Amino acid sequence: MALTKEQIAQRIARELKDGYYVNLGIGIPTLVANYIPAGMNVVLQSENGLLGMGPFPFEGEEDPDLINAGKQTITTVPGSVFFDSAMSFGMIRAGKVDLTVLGAMEVSENGDIANWKIPGKMVKGMGGAMDLVASAKNIIVAMMHTNPKGESKLLPSCSLPLTGTRCVKKIVSDLAVLDVTSGGFKLLERAPGVSVEEIKAKTAGKLIVEGDIPEIGI
Amino acid sequence: MALTKEQIAQRIARELKDGYYVNLGIGIPTLVANYIPAGMNVVLQSENGLLGMGPFPFEGEEDPDLINAGKQTITTVPGSVFFDSAMSFGMIRAGKVDLTVLGAMEVSENGDIANWKIPGKMVKGMGGAMDLVASAKNIIVAMMHTNPKGESKLLPSCSLPLTGTRCVKKIVSDLAVLDVTSGGFKLLERAPGVSVEEIKAKTAGKLIVEGDIPEIGI
Amino acid sequence: MNKVVASAEQAIKDIPDGAVLMLGGFGLCGIPENCIAALVKKKVSNLTCISNNAGVDDFGIGLMLKEKQVKKMISSYVGENAEFERQLLSGELQVELIPQGTLATRCMAAGYGMPAFFTPAGVGTEVAEGKEIRNFNGKDYLLEIAFDADFAIVKAWKGDTDGNLVYKETARNFNPLMAMAGKITIAEVEELVPVGELDPDAIHTPGIYVHRIFKGSHYEKRIEQRTVRKKN
Amino acid sequence: MNKVVASAEQAIKDIPDGAVLMLGGFGLCGIPENCIAALVKKKVSNLTCISNNAGVDDFGIGLMLKEKQVKKMISSYVGENAEFERQLLSGELQVELIPQGTLATRCMAAGYGMPAFFTPAGVGTEVAEGKEIRNFNGKDYLLEIAFDADFAIVKAWKGDTDGNLVYKETARNFNPLMAMAGKITIAEVEELVPVGELDPDAIHTPGIYVHRIFKGSHYEKRIEQRTVRKKN
Numbered sequence: 001m002a003l004t005k006e007q008i009a010q011r012i013a014r015e016l017k018d019g020y021y022v023n024l025g026i027g028i029p030t031l032v033a034n035y036i037p038a039g040m041n042v043v044l045q046s047e048n049g050l051l052g053m054g055p056f057p058f059e060g061e062e063d064p065d066l067i068n069a070g071k072q073t074i075t076t077v078p079g080s081v082f083f084d085s086a087m088s089f090g091m092i093r094a095g096k097v098d099l100t101v102l103g104a105m106e107v108s109e110n111g112d113i114a115n116w117k118i119p120g121k122m123v124k125g126m127g128g129a130m131d132l133v134a135s136a137k138n139i140i141v142a143m144m145h146t147n148p149k150g151e152s153k154l155l156p157s158c159s160l161p162l163t164g165t166r167c168v169k170k171i172v173s174d175l176a177v178l179d180v181t182s183g184g185f186k187l188l189e190r191a192p193g194v195s196v197e198e199i200k201a202k203t204a205g206k207l208i209v210e211g212d213i214p215e216i217g218i
Numbered sequence: 219m220a221l222t223k224e225q226i227a228q229r230i231a232r233e234l235k236d237g238y239y240v241n242l243g244i245g246i247p248t249l250v251a252n253y254i255p256a257g258m259n260v261v262l263q264s265e266n267g268l269l270g271m272g273p274f275p276f277e278g279e280e281d282p283d284l285i286n287a288g289k290q291t292i293t294t295v296p297g298s299v300f301f302d303s304a305m306s307f308g309m310i311r312a313g314k315v316d317l318t319v320l321g322a323m324e325v326s327e328n329g330d331i332a333n334w335k336i337p338g339k340m341v342k343g344m345g346g347a348m349d350l351v352a353s354a355k356n357i358i359v360a361m362m363h364t365n366p367k368g369e370s371k372l373l374p375s376c377s378l379p380l381t382g383t384r385c386v387k388k389i390v391s392d393l394a395v396l397d398v399t400s401g402g403f404k405l406l407e408r409a410p411g412v413s414v415e416e417i418k419a420k421t422a423g424k425l426i427v428e429g430d431i432p433e434i435g436i
Numbered sequence: 437m438n439k440v441v442a443s444a445e446q447a448i449k450d451i452p453d454g455a456v457l458m459l460g461g462f463g464l465c466g467i468p469e470n471c472i473a474a475l476v477k478k479k480v481s482n483l484t485c486i487s488n489n490a491g492v493d494d495f496g497i498g499l500m501l502k503e504k505q506v507k508k509m510i511s512s513y514v515g516e517n518a519e520f521e522r523q524l525l526s527g528e529l530q531v532e533l534i535p536q537g538t539l540a541t542r543c544m545a546a547g548y549g550m551p552a553f554f555t556p557a558g559v560g561t562e563v564a565e566g567k568e569i570r571n572f573n574g575k576d577y578l579l580e581i582a583f584d585a586d587f588a589i590v591k592a593w594k595g596d597t598d599g600n601l602v603y604k605e606t607a608r609n610f611n612p613l614m615a616m617a618g619k620i621t622i623a624e625v626e627e628l629v630p631v632g633e634l635d636p637d638a639i640h641t642p643g644i645y646v647h648r649i650f651k652g653s654h655y656e657k658r659i660e661q662r663t664v665r666k667k668n
Numbered sequence: 669m670n671k672v673v674a675s676a677e678q679a680i681k682d683i684p685d686g687a688v689l690m691l692g693g694f695g696l697c698g699i700p701e702n703c704i705a706a707l708v709k710k711k712v713s714n715l716t717c718i719s720n721n722a723g724v725d726d727f728g729i730g731l732m733l734k735e736k737q738v739k740k741m742i743s744s745y746v747g748e749n750a751e752f753e754r755q756l757l758s759g760e761l762q763v764e765l766i767p768q769g770t771l772a773t774r775c776m777a778a779g780y781g782m783p784a785f786f787t788p789a790g791v792g793t794e795v796a797e798g799k800e801i802r803n804f805n806g807k808d809y810l811l812e813i814a815f816d817a818d819f820a821i822v823k824a825w826k827g828d829t830d831g832n833l834v835y836k837e838t839a840r841n842f843n844p845l846m847a848m849a850g851k852i853t854i855a856e857v858e859e860l861v862p863v864g865e866l867d868p869d870a871i872h873t874p875g876i877y878v879h880r881i882f883k884g885s886h887y888e889k890r891i892e893q894r895t896v897r898k899k900n
Binding site: 264265266267268273274275276277278279280281282283284285286287288289290291292294300301302303304306307308310311330340341342343344345346347348349352353379380381382383384 | 694695696697698720743744745746747753756757765767768769770771772773775776787788789790791792793794795825835836837838839840841842843844845872889890891892893894895896897898899
Binding site for chain 2: 546547548549550596597598600616631632634636637639642643644645
């Protein structure tokens with residue numbers, strides 16, 4: 001059984017550590033906030049200028065001056081702080097954000113990532129993604145293992161225009177957890193009931209399989 | 219009669235305009251603040267992080283957290299604002315400060331200035347002077363026309379290590395008011411009772427004298 | 437020194453066709469609603485707009501796009517706007533896409549008098565094309581240059597008559613950076629207060645950067661993505 | 669996440685001999701008095717200190733100079749200190765003098781992850797020796813690089829237990845810039861408050877930059893130049 005988007009987020013949440021400052025991208029990464037272990041102090045950074053992002057507001061309590069980088073209405077937690085966009089990307093570039101989680105269209109076996117542009121389609125822009133991938137010290141990609149046509153998104157090299165190079169450290173897909181190593185994608189865990197063979201078949205880039213591969217415990 | 223330091227400051231104050239943001243250096247330039255015409259709104263910048271510097275505090279009201287760039291206790295005026303040193307020099311570099319007044323050991327006829335270092339003597343440092351002279355759009359130097367030995371401080375070229383190049387726009391000395399032009403020091407006004415001949419004799423750099431030179435009205 | 441003007445119309449009255457403008461805001465949050473309305477009314481055209489986003493079809497910069505006042509957008513993300521897409525595909529509109537942190541820092545660099553700086557964003561991508569790449573401490577960086585804008589138009593929460601500004605929450609975003617970067621900076625504020633009322637330790641934009649200020653009105657503050665939880 | 673430490677001694681206990689330190693303050697205003705006292709007590713030696721000034725003979729960094737703990741000062745102005753002068757002339761102490769704006773911006777660049785930037789300060793002077801000069805828009809600029817400091821030690825007015833900091837008046841100066849720039853940043857504060865007590869719109873240093881924080885005590889806040897007017 002492939003993981004659901006919620007389960008991908010749940011698995012990524014297990015990478016969090018107490019005291020982490022974390023930037024969560026739009027889509028599956030946003031869901032990670034729902035699985036921060038109780039009692040663990042994790043501070044969420046939103047690159048439009050906020051540390052200490054809280055959950056969505058209660059109905060009727062939306063504040064138009066308080067949004068996240070996905071332009072959604074949000075709240076803050078105690079200890080939050082607002083700043084301008086230059087300082088926001090300043091702290092990202094300076095490596096002060098411990099973990100960045102984002103989605104991807106393609107990841108290559110050397111850690112390149114493509115997630116902003118499809119030639120021939122309307123290009124909306126890279127937003128903050130290029131800054132994040134060029135600067136974050138630890139990047140986890142949350143993605144589907146294959147595209148809707150069933151083609152692998154884990155490739156020898158990206159075919160789409162790049163967002164950044166040699167930056168992805170780990171991938172949590174619906175099928176597997178993989179580290180990006182100097183030798184290629186290293187399989188760490190597989191989704192419950194998904195075989196190593198299926199992952200091999202759906203991974204176009206170089207896959208390293210060593211010893212028994214445990215199932216992802218959700 | 220050569221001008222006193224107070225009179226030099228008084229003459230410089232006549233260069234102020236309503237709405238000016240002004241940075242005043244240590245020494246004679248500081249005195250300029252005492253001669254801002256009544257009703258004129260001039261905002262004083264102190265490069266340690268303040269816009270809206272006011273006069274010295276009343277005795278017993280000194281605040282150790284509130285000093286100017288000369289490390290003197292000061293006050294603020296309504297509308298003042300504090301910022302860090304990077305923003306302070308940022309606004310200086312970006313040309314937002316309308317006028318900078320500072321002292322000098324030497325000025326050359328092309329506008330170079332030397333005011334921070336005498337070889338063989340203990341060097342205390344340039345502080346903010348190099349940033350100010352490299353960035354300010356309008357620099358007036360307040361200085362004595364000659365050094366204690368009677369040697370001219372207005373030279374063909376500076377003999378001391380430079381603080382900045384081609385930056386001084388105007389000089390108000392104890393003897394004269396001069397513009398620094400592409401052709402040299404242009405004499406504009408002379409101190410009451412001081413002859414053009416005396417100024418010529420005490421100006422080592424090229425001096426331009428055209429027509430009648432009026433006395434400085436103090 | 438009188439920086440206070442009566443209205444948005446007064447504030448923008450000398451913005452000519454072909455000007456390069458910076459407009460603060462992130463999405464529809466913290467945008468200068470009054471000035472945008474005045475620019476539409478004045479029918480200024482051929483504008484280059486530096487702004488993180490381009491509004492939606494019927495709000496924000498989208499209102500200027502609808503009137504075909506914009507020649508070029510310089511942004512990091514321009515989704516959510518069908519008219520924008522139409523003009524772009526038809527070639528009526530030019531778009532330059534810039535990484536968001538680079539966009540922010542190019543504004544700050546202008547306000548800080550730094551003509552250029554190095555940043556890693558975009559190395560190895562098409563953003564790096566034609567740019568100088570230099571290695572510092574084993575990592576590659578691009579040389580990026582400060583923006584040069586004729587007018588910066590920003591929206592603050594509170595301002596005083598000397599032009600000191602305070603922003604609210606995430607409506608700060610690009611506003612203080614652009615406020616520093618314009619040759620002429622225009623600020624619209626929700627509350628205009630006398631000098632001395634703002635805490636000098638808590639001002640985000642010192643008045644030295646601001647040339648014109650006015651009290652805006654009828655702020656709609658439209659929400660782009662209303663996301664909520666149910667109570668219990 | 670527990671950033672709160674009990675004392676200055678705890679905060680600086682792992683600063684080794686030979687470390688590169690940044691110390692906030694301008695003159696004696698806004699200096700980390702408690703940490704300096706602890707560094708003297710710990711007898712750390714061979715330090716490189718990046719600080720705008722070097723204190724006076726019996727206060728501030730002067731206390732560390734007296735104990736010969738400092739190998740090198742990187743400052744913009746080092747007057748007012750006889751022991752400093754003696755060590756400098758005898759060759760015991762190295763001094764690197766940097767324009768004040770360059771000093772500030774090199775701190776900020778470190779905190780903003782910008783390895784280098786261009787500034788006009790020092791062009792045509794001995795400060796430019798050995799540095800790249802480049803012309804932008806008809807004006808020459810020097811390439812200056814970000815500082816690389818092991819520890820930044822700053823003094824704030826108020827701080828919360830997450831490390832968010834607020835400075836008072838001109839005691840802000842270099843403190844927020846250095847707070848961003850240290851690999852490890854230590855903040856001493858006059859008032860340590862629970863999270864949520866500081867206004868999120870008015871925090872100068874976000875806690876993400878601060879690793880250790882403690883409530884300092886016995887602040888002397890010595891005045892270097894007491895200048896006053898008489899009443900009436």
